[in-house]
Amino acid sequence: MRSRLLSVAFGLLATVMVASQAFAQCGDCSGCSAGSGCVGGEVVAAGSAACGPEVTYQERTVYRNQMVTSTKMVPVTTYERQTQTRMRTVRRCVASVETKTQTYTVNVPKTEQREETYTVNVAVPYTEEETYTVQVPVTTEQEQSYQVCVPYTENVERTYSVRVPYTEEVPYTVTVCYYEPVEQTYTVQVPVQVEEEYQVNVPYTEMVDQTYSVQVPVTEQVSQDYTVQVPHTEMVTKEYQVCVPRQETRTATRTVSKCVPVTTMREVTVDQGHWVTEEVPVAASYGSSAGCGGVAYSGGCGGCGSSAGCGGCGAASGCGGCGSAAGCGGCGSSAGCGGAAGCGGAAVAGAGCTVTRRRYVSNPVTTQVPHTTYQRQTQEVPYEYTVTVNEMQTRTREVPVTTYTTETRQRMVNVTRYETQQRTRQVPVTRTRTETRKRMVCRYETQERTRTVNVRRTRQEERTRSVTRCRIEQRTQSVPVTRTKMETRTRMVPVTTMTTEERTRTVQKTRMEPQERTRTVSHTTYVPEERTREYNVTVYNTVEEQVPETYTVCVPVTTQREVQVTECVRVPETITVPVYGGGAASGCSACGGASYGGTVQAAPAAGCAACGG
Numbered sequence: 001m002r003s004r005l006l007s008v009a010f011g012l013l014a015t016v017m018v019a020s021q022a023f024a025q026c027g028d029c030s031g032c033s034a035g036s037g038c039v040g041g042e043v044v045a046a047g048s049a050a051c052g053p054e055v056t057y058q059e060r061t062v063y064r065n066q067m068v069t070s071t072k073m074v075p076v077t078t079y080e081r082q083t084q085t086r087m088r089t090v091r092r093c094v095a096s097v098e099t100k101t102q103t104y105t106v107n108v109p110k111t112e113q114r115e116e117t118y119t120v121n122v123a124v125p126y127t128e129e130e131t132y133t134v135q136v137p138v139t140t141e142q143e144q145s146y147q148v149c150v151p152y153t154e155n156v157e158r159t160y161s162v163r164v165p166y167t168e169e170v171p172y173t174v175t176v177c178y179y180e181p182v183e184q185t186y187t188v189q190v191p192v193q194v195e196e197e198y199q200v201n202v203p204y205t206e207m208v209d210q211t212y213s214v215q216v217p218v219t220e221q222v223s224q225d226y227t228v229q230v231p232h233t234e235m236v237t238k239e240y241q242v243c244v245p246r247q248e249t250r251t252a253t254r255t256v257s258k259c260v261p262v263t264t265m266r267e268v269t270v271d272q273g274h275w276v277t278e279e280v281p282v283a284a285s286y287g288s289s290a291g292c293g294g295v296a297y298s299g300g301c302g303g304c305g306s307s308a309g310c311g312g313c314g315a316a317s318g319c320g321g322c323g324s325a326a327g328c329g330g331c332g333s334s335a336g337c338g339g340a341a342g343c344g345g346a347a348v349a350g351a352g353c354t355v356t357r358r359r360y361v362s363n364p365v366t367t368q369v370p371h372t373t374y375q376r377q378t379q380e381v382p383y384e385y386t387v388t389v390n391e392m393q394t395r396t397r398e399v400p401v402t403t404y405t406t407e408t409r410q411r412m413v414n415v416t417r418y419e420t421q422q423r424t425r426q427v428p429v430t431r432t433r434t435e436t437r438k439r440m441v442c443r444y445e446t447q448e449r450t451r452t453v454n455v456r457r458t459r460q461e462e463r464t465r466s467v468t469r470c471r472i473e474q475r476t477q478s479v480p481v482t483r484t485k486m487e488t489r490t491r492m493v494p495v496t497t498m499t500t501e502e503r504t505r506t507v508q509k510t511r512m513e514p515q516e517r518t519r520t521v522s523h524t525t526y527v528p529e530e531r532t533r534e535y536n537v538t539v540y541n542t543v544e545e546q547v548p549e550t551y552t553v554c555v556p557v558t559t560q561r562e563v564q565v566t567e568c569v570r571v572p573e574t575i576t577v578p579v580y581g582g583g584a585a586s587g588c589s590a591c592g593g594a595s596y597g598g599t600v601q602a603a604p605a606a607g608c609a610a611c612g613g
Helices: 002-029
Strands: 054-271 274-282 353-361 364-581
Touching: 002 054
Parallel strands: none
Antiparallel strands: 054 364, 274 353
């Protein structure tokens, strides 16, 4: 089959090559290629039947493959569950209750009332004087020198740089694009219809006998030995320990502490001083905080801005302020306030103001004061207490003890085993067979053609542009600069020191005193007592009985079921195909000896004898 297909393919290829060669030979005499025939060296008009095949279209029937779905009956084996009944031996334990008597011991609580004495610490408040130390501040004035940073301004020559812009022409290169038409050769794939044979595997179904194995269950009765634990209960005498409480009185000592007051004499120093008022001369100083012209006092010979005394600048009374005609003179005068001498001046010797101030005069007095303290004393005191002591006693009681005896018994047990059986069933098997068919195939031939294409190219051009640049120039300017200088000045500064003083105060304190009190306490003791009780014991006996049992068996059942089967079916279809026919008896009918549409034309006596026919 494969060799047949190859021979058909080579035959079609040879036909195509002969047809192309006939066209080429007819074009050698510049007849067929120009659209006209050539007969005996004469040019035949285009459109005549002298050269080239005539194309006609015919309807033909072809077969195409189509998948068709159909319904078939297929045997299917399913398993159905069937319920069956069988008897099974079941062993169960039957419980029986027995009543027994038991003697046991119970500790019965007994409550007694008794009185006991206990000690309580009671808080007792009392008052006590104590001496403490106090830091008393004392303020004095001291002269202090300080430095002041005074600013002043001066002009300084400074050189600075300036960027001055200017413009100049700069050449540069530009790449310019342009398009140029160019002839370009390209290849085209031309479709050609060719008939070819192909092979198809067609599926078909057939029924085949198949042998399969089935496991069939078989139930048998088998004797089986099993072991049973049979319980036996016996009363056994057993010893046990009982804890019996009893009361004991014991003697011990305990430590009792109490506070005892102790009075002693000690020295206490009390400051019985007083405050005195005195006037103190103070030297004047400009800007001082005290004295003549100071701002810390409302009286005295006032400085600049004071409200009374020798008036400062703008004062309403006293030595006149700035610009006044009377008193100590205005600011800047040679006499009066603010001058070289007088109130508020620069400290004239022998001429100043007095300041009134209060001063504390200390007078310490030492006296003997009684001081009471409490000392703690301890002593050992005997006392009695009761202790409950437990004693262990051995007693005897009857206790039930259960023992188990092993017995071997027999029972019938259902044992299921499976037997393998061979069975036969019809199974559909899908197989394929090979068929040869024909179809039209579209092939492509390569042809070269020419077209004009615009190609983008570039060229370099020289151009100029204006560029702004900067140059640096040095210039000079006068700049005011603020600087500082240090000056030394004097001022009066108050200084506070701390003086230590002892003082006395009354403090509330609390001491703890022991007191004995009595209370009634409940005391519980336990008295052993024997009692009797009945209890139930459960005994289990094994009983055999027959119980029906239901079980399920799977039985195979064969049924017919519809199955959708897809098959490949050949369907006829009518298509239109081109048919190439021969030309007239004259002209280029023998150009290359080609045949079209199955008709072979004989070469004429005259015409294209030189066209390679």
